[in-house]
Amino acid sequence: MAKMSRNKARIQKHYRIKSKLTLGTANKPRLSVFKSLTNFYAQLIDDTKGVTLASVSTLKHKEYSGNIKLAESLGTLMGKKIKELKIESIVFDRSGYIYHGRVKAFAEAVRKEGVKF
Incomplete structure (x- = not known):
């Protein structure tokens, strides 16, 4: 049997987690994150309508943007955007990534803005 790549293992884990995760609604949308080697992306999604309510990414930064400080900013x-939409609580979808490093820094910063997970 061939060895599975790290990304395929993460995708399988993502589907396992997503099957147990409650889908985002208009009152409690899902905050999904994706990270690559150099960038970090996050979207606030209403799954009932299939609409992205807000998104942020590090694509606009010219320097290396795959670090923890930029994920925290x-x-x-994102926390400010969520508050502008008058949303109090969300469902956090870490997309199969370990709650560590950039994902953790991002989530903690959103919590500091007063959004409940």
Whole structure:
């Protein structure tokens, strides 16, 4: 049997987690994250309508943007966007990534803005 790549294992884990995760609604949308080697992306999704309510990413930054400090600043920005939409609580979807490093820094910054998970 061939060895599975790290990304395929993460995708399988993502589907396992997503099957147990409650889908995002208009009152409690899902905050999904994706990270690559150099960038970090996050979307606030209403799954009942299939609409992205807000999104942030590190694509606009010219310097290396795959670090924890930038993920934390994105979390602060996303928290402000969520508050502008008058949403109190969300469902956090870490997409199969370990709650560590950039994902953790992002989530903690969103929580500091007053959004409940």
